Amino acid sequence: MYRIVKKELLAPTLNLFEIEAPLVARKALAGQFVILRINGEGERIPLTIADFDRAGGTITCVFQEVGKTTKELGALGEGDFLQDFVGPLGLPSHVENYGSVICVGGGVGVAPVFPIARALKEAGNEVVGIIGARTKELLFWEEKMRSACSELRVTTDDGSYVRKGFVTDLLREAIEEKKNTSLCVAIGPLPMMRAVCSLTREYGLKTIVSLNSIMVDGTGMCGCCRVTVGGETKFACVDGPEFDGHLVDFEEMARRAVIYKPQEQLAVARYVENHGHNCSCSCGGGR
Amino acid sequence: MAQKKIIVPYKNPMPVRDPLERVDNFNEVALGYSEEAVLAEAGRCLQCKNAPCRQGCPVEVDIPAFIGLVSQKDFSGAIRKLKEKNALPAVCGRVCPQESQCEKYCTLSKKYDAVGIGRIERYCADWELANGVLPQTVAPLTGKRVAVVGSGPSGLTCAADLAKLGHKVTIFEALHVAGGVLMYGIPEFRLPKAVVQAEIENLKKLGVEIIVNAVVGKFATVDELIEEEGYDAVFIGTGAGLPYFMQIPGENACGVYTANEFLTRANLMKSYCFPEYDTPLRVGERVAVLGGGNVAMDAARTALRLGAEEAWIVYRRSRLEMPARREEVEHAEEEGVKFAFLTSPTKILYNNDYWVTGLECLRYELGQPDASGRRSPVPIKGSEFLMEMDTVIVAVGQGPNPLVTRTTRGLECNKKGNIIANPETGATSKPGVFAGGDVVTGAATVILAMGAGRIAAKAINAYFGKKD
Ligand SMILES: Cc1cc2nc3c(=O)[nH]c(=O)nc-3n(C[C@H](O)[C@H](O)[C@H](O)COP(=O)(O)OP(=O)(O)OC[C@H]3O[C@@H](n4cnc5c(N)ncnc54)[C@H](O)[C@@H]3O)c2cc1C
Ligand SMILES: Cc1cc2nc3c(=O)[nH]c(=O)nc-3n(C[C@H](O)[C@H](O)[C@H](O)COP(=O)(O)OP(=O)(O)OC[C@H]3O[C@@H](n4cnc5c(N)ncnc54)[C@H](O)[C@@H]3O)c2cc1C
Ligand code: SF4
Ligand code: SF4
Ligand code: FES
Ligand SMILES: [Mg+2]
Numbered sequence: 129m130y131r132i133v134k135k136e137l138l139a140p141t142l143n144l145f146e147i148e149a150p151l152v153a154r155k156a157l158a159g160q161f162v163i164l165r166i167n168g169e170g171e172r173i174p175l176t177i178a179d180f181d182r183a184g185g186t187i188t189c190v191f192q193e194v195g196k197t198t199k200e201l202g203a204l205g206e207g208d209f210l211q212d213f214v215g216p217l218g219l220p221s222h223v224e225n226y227g228s229v230i231c232v233g234g235g236v237g238v239a240p241v242f243p244i245a246r247a248l249k250e251a252g253n254e255v256v257g258i259i260g261a262r263t264k265e266l267l268f269w270e271e272k273m274r275s276a277c278s279e280l281r282v283t284t285d286d287g288s289y290v291r292k293g294f295v296t297d298l299l300r301e302a303i304e305e306k307k308n309t310s311l312c313v314a315i316g317p318l319p320m321m322r323a324v325c326s327l328t329r330e331y332g333l334k335t336i337v338s339l340n341s342i343m344v345d346g347t348g349m350c351g352c353c354r355v356t357v358g359g360e361t362k363f364a365c366v367d368g369p370e371f372d373g374h375l376v377d378f379e380e381m382a383r384r385a386v387i388y389k390p391q392e393q394l395a396v397a398r399y400v401e402n403h404g405h406n407c408s409c410s411c412g413g414g415r
Numbered sequence: 416m417a418q419k420k421i422i423v424p425y426k427n428p429m430p431v432r433d434p435l436e437r438v439d440n441f442n443e444v445a446l447g448y449s450e451e452a453v454l455a456e457a458g459r460c461l462q463c464k465n466a467p468c469r470q471g472c473p474v475e476v477d478i479p480a481f482i483g484l485v486s487q488k489d490f491s492g493a494i495r496k497l498k499e500k501n502a503l504p505a506v507c508g509r510v511c512p513q514e515s516q517c518e519k520y521c522t523l524s525k526k527y528d529a530v531g532i533g534r535i536e537r538y539c540a541d542w543e544l545a546n547g548v549l550p551q552t553v554a555p556l557t558g559k560r561v562a563v564v565g566s567g568p569s570g571l572t573c574a575a576d577l578a579k580l581g582h583k584v585t586i587f588e589a590l591h592v593a594g595g596v597l598m599y600g601i602p603e604f605r606l607p608k609a610v611v612q613a614e615i616e617n618l619k620k621l622g623v624e625i626i627v628n629a630v631v632g633k634f635a636t637v638d639e640l641i642e643e644e645g646y647d648a649v650f651i652g653t654g655a656g657l658p659y660f661m662q663i664p665g666e667n668a669c670g671v672y673t674a675n676e677f678l679t680r681a682n683l684m685k686s687y688c689f690p691e692y693d694t695p696l697r698v699g700e701r702v703a704v705l706g707g708g709n710v711a712m713d714a715a716r717t718a719l720r721l722g723a724e725e726a727w728i729v730y731r732r733s734r735l736e737m738p739a740r741r742e743e744v745e746h747a748e749e750e751g752v753k754f755a756f757l758t759s760p761t762k763i764l765y766n767n768d769y770w771v772t773g774l775e776c777l778r779y780e781l782g783q784p785d786a787s788g789r790r791s792p793v794p795i796k797g798s799e800f801l802m803e804m805d806t807v808i809v810a811v812g813q814g815p816n817p818l819v820t821r822t823t824r825g826l827e828c829n830k831k832g833n834i835i836a837n838p839e840t841g842a843t844s845k846p847g848v849f850a851g852g853d854v855v856t857g858a859a860t861v862i863l864a865m866g867a868g869r870i871a872a873k874a875i876n877a878y879f880g881k882k883d
Contacts, residue, residue, distance in 0.1 A: 169685075169693060171694040171695075213628060215634070344676060345589070345590065345679065347589050347590075348816050349656040349816065350673060350680075352672075352673075352676045354667055384667070388697065395689075
């Protein structure tokens with residue numbers, strides 16, 4: 129069993145958990161993920177490692193409540209336990225001194241991009257951070273990101289904070305300004321990563337994305353997470369989750385991401401009905 | 416001198432649940448012999464002096480001896496005799512391909528039905544589970560620590576034997592439960608999970624520690640287990656968990672599963688209880704399973720149980736060449752699984768939404784026997800035809816998962832990625848590191864994996880003796 133030692137509500141339906149998992153913390157690196165299961169009836173879901181504390185033996189995850197499992201997770205609090213927590217899975221981000229890099233985090237993608245930006249900066253890169261959210265109250269970790277980057281740029285889709293625009297708008301400006309950028313790392317919702325890739329392709333700027341394909345075991349056993357990259361089938365859990373975004377078949381990914389839509393809708397409707405109300409006030413759904 | 420025996424030509428039938436009653440649930444299909452039936456079946460054994468049956472058993476169970484004890488109603492003696500060679504009789508009695516192993520060599524099989532060795536074995540093991548497990552003796556602790564990687568039959572057996580010898584064993588398992596394929600692959604209706612878990616509880620009683628959610632190669636490498644964690648030896652029994660594909664177009668379409676995914680969702684994650692259990696599975700109405708082994712049969716039978724209207728086995732050769740256990744093929748057929756023999760898909764078709772719509776297939780005929788004596792299938796020109804399907808399950812084999820082998824210094828593997836190990840000892844190219852089961856042989860059988868675990872335990876014990 130794995131204890132939740134800290135919970136923080138970063139934004140509505142956006143939670144941060146710090147989880148006691150010394151075996152995972154010991155080896156965790158930027159870019160890797162864990163798979164967890166809440167209880168014996170639960171499904172296995174992957175979450176990216178947003179931070180780790182080797183000495184304290186904890187892993188930080190940030191997750192958005194989108195369906196049954198993440199809502200049930202969001203209803204847990206400090207001191208509660210998760211039945212299963214396995215990692216660190218996937219390959220770590222490739223970190224070296226490229227010179228100048230841009231790290232883009234959209235929505236909940238800010239969390240996984242944070243440790244990568246930090247590692248790239250520690251490796252001597254000039255790191256331009258770009259983060260964005262739909263609206264002001266969904267934006268989080270601005271200060272944390274600022275400390276991990278050489279420079280941070282912020283935007284909201286609706287203009288409720290700093291400026292109005294998409295991360296791709298800021299990205300275009302940054303690329304135009306900094307002609308010497310040699311790598312872009314972009315993590316966020318699939319459409320965002322796809323948009324980033326079509327933009328950076330125009331500039332021939334190599335772009336790494338972190339793919340969220342549906343997973344079960346996370347060890348290369350089931351093949352559920354397969355994606356087509358450069359015409360070849362790859363397993364996101366062991367060959368990734370990071371890939372060269374210019375080679376990813378995003379169309380196929382988008383189709384595979386919704387394979388279980390009907391079942392997911394049923395599960396979440398049933399959950400919400402059984403748990404009274406559907407808020408993110410951490411009341412545990414009125415239990 | 417024993418009297419001349421009267422030969423009983425037919426095997427006592429195994430009571431099974433009615434096909435119509437069993438296809439919509441996961442309860443065990445074969446119910447096991449009654450005491451009366453097991454005594455009658457044991458009575459068929461001729462107690463042959465040379466015991467040809469033993470040479471067909473990969474671990475050389477003393478078959479006439481244990482069957483003789485059954486005849487005397489000494490079930491505890493019989494199970495003791497079985498366990499001298501076979502650590503998991505409740506499992507092997509159910510899943511060994513007896514017709515190509517022990518029973519194939521039974522004297523009776525030349526003219527009549529072979530003695531139902533597996534069924535008698537299962538009876539003894541179930542008797543033990545029902546009547547309390549026989550006391551096991553554990554030697555005093557030696558101070559040696561062994562890490563076992565993977566908790567399939569090879570790892571479980573190796574761990575049990577080492578623990579009995581007084582070594583402290585820790586099993587590291589990547590998934591959230593121990594048991595390997597016995598838990599995530601072979602379905603409940605063929606091998607109840609309670610049977611596997613009883614064996615695992617037994618192991619814990621011997622003092623074996625099992626750490627689940629521990630992927631070796633990720634949280635620690637084999638080298639680190641030895642150098643940093645101080646294990647004196649390591650046994651690698653990580654199986655063959657990497658799914659192969661046919662390498663035909665369309666394999667990444669929605670609705671195409673590997674058998675591993677399909678069976679893992681169903682068995683390990685209990686999708687058949689969705690939404691009480693959270694893991695979803697979409698079965699579809701017309702399911703094609705590509706392949707002809709046990710894995711394919713399990714997938715097809717599972718699909719029917721989960722509501723598919725039709726489940727097809729699509730196999731390149733003919734019925735005779737199918738590697739699946741005969742009993743499973745018969746059960747599958749009784750349950751309504753359909754077979755397309757001498758057929759192989761060339762393409763998986765899908766619609767604009769990327770969902771599977773069917774298979775484009777070629778018909779085959781059997782050509783000349785090859786070096787192995789098997790007649791190899793040859794495609795018939797111009798025989799293309801279409802099979803409409805909305806789910807495809809690829810069950811064309813598995814290879815070794817590279818997570819451990821790629822992260823272990825100085826561990827030699829063959830071209831396919833299997834660890835190279837001495838068949839007599841399980842020793843690998845790396846001192847103190849032993850391996851066995853599917854990761855060495857490629858996808859094989861439970862009994863072979865178990866036997867390899869046992870051999871390695873013996874060799875690890877000897878290795879400790881030599882080192883001191
Ligand atoms: C490597 C990786 C890292 C991830 N990191 C994060 C993270 O840091 N924060 C975060 O909020 N989310 C992350 N996700 C996504 C997260 O796993 C899903 O949001 C979660 O599984 C949804 O579960 P649910 O039951 O709440 O929602 P559902 O309603 O069941 O699903 C919503 C959507 O999530 C996806 N999904 C469903 N089940 C799975 C599954 N077993 N594996 C992967 N995706 C699934 C599907 O696309 C689905 O349409 C990550 C996914 C991957 C693959
Ligand atoms: C669906 C199916 C049906 C079958 N039916 C039969 C049958 O009827 N009769 C028969 O005799 N055989 C059958 N087999 C074959 C048989 O199950 C295998 O040969 C046998 O289980 C191999 O045992 P093993 O110990 O080598 O590995 P496995 O049983 O594969 O176990 C390996 C274990 O190691 C774990 N592991 C892998 N990598 C790591 C890692 N890096 N760190 C930690 N743990 C790890 C895995 O999660 C797994 O639990 C079947 C196989 C399948 C898939
Ligand atoms: S272990 Fe398998 S092969 Fe050996 S006697 Fe038992 S059923 Fe036959
Ligand atoms: S060969 Fe058959 S009849 Fe002879 S001892 Fe073995 S099981 Fe009995
Ligand atoms: S999640 Fe099963 S192979 Fe990647
Ligand atoms: Mg879900």
